[in-house]
Amino acid sequence: MTRYLDLYWLFLIQRLKTLMEYRASFILGAASTISLQAASIAAVWVVMQKVPSLNGWSYNEVLMVYGFVTLTKSINHMFADNLWTIGRVYIRTGGFDRFLVRPIDPLFHLLADRFCQDGVGNFVVGIALVIKTSIDLGIEWTLPKALMLIVATISGGVIFIALNLITAVSSFWVIDSVPVTRLVFDNHLFAQYPLTIYPRAISVLLTWVIPYGFASFYPASYLLGREIGNLAWLSPFIAAFLMFIGYRFWQFGLRYYSGTGS
Amino acid sequence: MSVIEVQELGKEFQVPQKDPGVLGAVRGLFRPRYENKKAVDQLNFQVEAGEIVGYIGVNGAGKSTTIKMLTGILMPSSGTVRVLGRDPHKQRVENAREIGVVFGQRTQLWWDLALIESLDLIAKIYDVPPARYKEVLEQFTETLELGSLLKVPVRNMSLGQKMRSELAAALIHQPKVVYLDEPTIGLDLIVKERIRDFIKKECGSKGMTVMLTTHDLGDIEELCQRVIIIDNGHVIYDGPINTIKKRFGKFREITFETAENAKAPTLPAGAEVLAAEERKLQIRFDRTVSSASKIASTVMSQMEVTDFSLSEPDLAGIVKQIYNGALDMEEK
Ligand SMILES: Nc1ncnc2c1ncn2[C@@H]1O[C@H](COP(=O)(O)OP(=O)(O)OP(=O)(O)O)[C@@H](O)[C@H]1O
Numbered sequence: 205m206t207r208y209l210d211l212y213w214l215f216l217i218q219r220l221k222t223l224m225e226y227r228a229s230f231i232l233g234a235a236s237t238i239s240l241q242a243a244s245i246a247a248v249w250v251v252m253q254k255v256p257s258l259n260g261w262s263y264n265e266v267l268m269v270y271g272f273v274t275l276t277k278s279i280n281h282m283f284a285d286n287l288w289t290i291g292r293v294y295i296r297t298g299g300f301d302r303f304l305v306r307p308i309d310p311l312f313h314l315l316a317d318r319f320c321q322d323g324v325g326n327f328v329v330g331i332a333l334v335i336k337t338s339i340d341l342g343i344e345w346t347l348p349k350a351l352m353l354i355v356a357t358i359s360g361g362v363i364f365i366a367l368n369l370i371t372a373v374s375s376f377w378v379i380d381s382v383p384v385t386r387l388v389f390d391n392h393l394f395a396q397y398p399l400t401i402y403p404r405a406i407s408v409l410l411t412w413v414i415p416y417g418f419a420s421f422y423p424a425s426y427l428l429g430r431e432i433g434n435l436a437w438l439s440p441f442i443a444a445f446l447m448f449i450g451y452r453f454w455q456f457g458l459r460y461y462s463g464t465g466s
Numbered sequence: 467m468s469v470i471e472v473q474e475l476g477k478e479f480q481v482p483q484k485d486p487g488v489l490g491a492v493r494g495l496f497r498p499r500y501e502n503k504k505a506v507d508q509l510n511f512q513v514e515a516g517e518i519v520g521y522i523g524v525n526g527a528g529k530s531t532t533i534k535m536l537t538g539i540l541m542p543s544s545g546t547v548r549v550l551g552r553d554p555h556k557q558r559v560e561n562a563r564e565i566g567v568v569f570g571q572r573t574q575l576w577w578d579l580a581l582i583e584s585l586d587l588i589a590k591i592y593d594v595p596p597a598r599y600k601e602v603l604e605q606f607t608e609t610l611e612l613g614s615l616l617k618v619p620v621r622n623m624s625l626g627q628k629m630r631s632e633l634a635a636a637l638i639h640q641p642k643v644v645y646l647d648e649p650t651i652g653l654d655l656i657v658k659e660r661i662r663d664f665i666k667k668e669c670g671s672k673g674m675t676v677m678l679t680t681h682d683l684g685d686i687e688e689l690c691q692r693v694i695i696i697d698n699g700h701v702i703y704d705g706p707i708n709t710i711k712k713r714f715g716k717f718r719e720i721t722f723e724t725a726e727n728a729k730a731p732t733l734p735a736g737a738e739v740l741a742a743e744e745r746k747l748q749i750r751f752d753r754t755v756s757s758a759s760k761i762a763s764t765v766m767s768q769m770e771v772t773d774f775s776l777s778e779p780d781l782a783g784i785v786k787q788i789y790n791g792a793l794d795m796e797e798k
Pocket residue numbers: 462463464465466479480481503504505523524525526527528529530531532
């Protein structure tokens with residue numbers, strides 16, 4: 205474990221060095237992150253101007269849900285962006301082979317190979333939104349609430365990663381897994397808003413099937429003191445379970461990896 | 467126990483069949499058709515510690531597929547592979563510690579990192595003790611002349627520079643088993659020579675077990691005692707390189723283009739017609755018995771020749787002749 209942490213650190217340093225070399229693309233990436241975030245927050249704001257309360261949720265409360273999803277998604281974005289590119293960049297080119305001949309876990313190698321700096325901006329925005337809205341709403345930060353912020357951030361991030369992992373495994377058969385990943389991933393858009401505004405089927409889906417709810421709605425509800433928020437303590441178990449499934453499926457998929465002809 | 471043991475090894479690929487045209491593409495979308503392609507079939511061989519084995523065959527013979535199964539990249543469809551007693555696919559990490567791999571067609575290094583940074587990282591991945599790493603690096607810097615390359619990112623390297631770097635990266639942890647899949651592809655003679663020397667020195671003298679794939683018979687002659695020739699996924703020859711050299715090394719081929727369709731000419735001793743096609747005549751001769759000039763003048767005296775060329779036997783020719791029983795005859 206510490207060996208893997210050490211290695212991650214070394215990969216990260218090299219990655220940052222490379223990023224410094226491509227300064228222009230770094231700055232462009234940061235600029236696009238900021239403008240995208242600004243646009244999304246503006247969208248929430250516009251919606252809340254029209255309907256000051258969404259099913260009993262105020263603007264700041266909705267913004268907190270949005271902040272959570274931004275935060276947890278950014279973990280996935282920073283640490284597991286290669287699950288998006290595995291097919292196009294690694295499998296189609298045969299570059300994936302090299303992960304398979306080294307004495308470290310190939311999945312770790314894949315993820316560590318590219319820390320994605322674009323996620324950092326989202327992480328900052330996400331955490332800022334959660335804290336700002338909590339101040340505006342006059343929430344008192346108790347120990348359990350602080351703990352929840354940490355637990356939910358990590359668990360929510362892992363939920364994002366695990367779901368992307370499960371769908372990314374399809375690249376061992378179809379090479380480009382992006383459409384499959386999109387199909388599942390895009391459901392997180394529901395989790396930008398309180399699940400209570402949706403028909404029951406959708407909130408069940410987002411809680412028990414594709415549990416993005418645990419990456420936003422439930423922890424936010426907990427901080428807001430809503431009763432349903434207690435479910436949020438399940439998030440680490442759900443995250444661990446999904447990751448377990450994802451990893452097993454990944455190992456299964458590796459048996460079908462056929463590389464390229466040349 | 468042999469270092470590499472391959473038993474009844476087979477690999478099938480599912481190749482999607484594409485029908486031509488838009489209609490074909492649409493049909494493929496709804497009802498994809500697959501054809502099973504046997505890339506490797508019922509392979510059997512063993513490699514002992516310290517051997518350098520040449521693994522050769524024409525394009526598409528199944529060499530890379532075999533290497534990928536030996537390294538654990540691909541899971542066999544049938545049969546078994548054991549490397550130092552382990553299953554390379556199931557015991558991937560343990561196996562990976564003991565092996566070094568070069569795929570001449572692609573890079574193992576990080577495209578954007580300076581060579582030294584890549585090597586540092588690889589040494590960490592393989593957990594090479596710092597003192598050992600330093601020593602090996604110094605040595606490689608000298609033998610592969612990497613001095614001026616250490617600070618250069620791989621993306622800025624020429625093919626030859628890249629291949630030297632790849633070798634360093636593959637051997638920096640001093641593996642027991644080394645797989646080299648076309649390490650001299652596309653290189654000029656001087657770089658080839660240097661790489662051969664390096665392999666001889668690093669692998670040969672340190673008792674590493676090496677499997678070397680190449681299309682350059684020169685590599686094989688210089689490095690290997692033993693060759694395995696495969697074709698269509700099957701082993702068609704496994705034995706000393708000397709037998710191959712003795713049997714095929716003394717032959718040359720002359721191809722004549724003739725003004726009219728050639729009749730079979732009368733030839734001097736030691737020469738035979740390999741093929742007589744329309745306006746083309748292919749003759750093989752034993753250069754210990756006859757000579758190119760003798761054959762040429764004999765043929766020219768019998769028909770009008772517009773052009774001719776001389777060639778040494780290549781791998782494809784050797785494979786063809788093995789099929790035609792060239793080796794059986796001698797063994798019996
Ligand atoms: N991933 C794959 N999917 C489908 N077919 C494949 C795949 N990899 C290899 N093949 C097929 O298997 C056969 C053997 O390929 P392989 O790459 O092992 O040949 P090779 O001996 O290394 O050839 P070369 O000398 O050209 O490198 C070829 O017919 C090839 O088309």
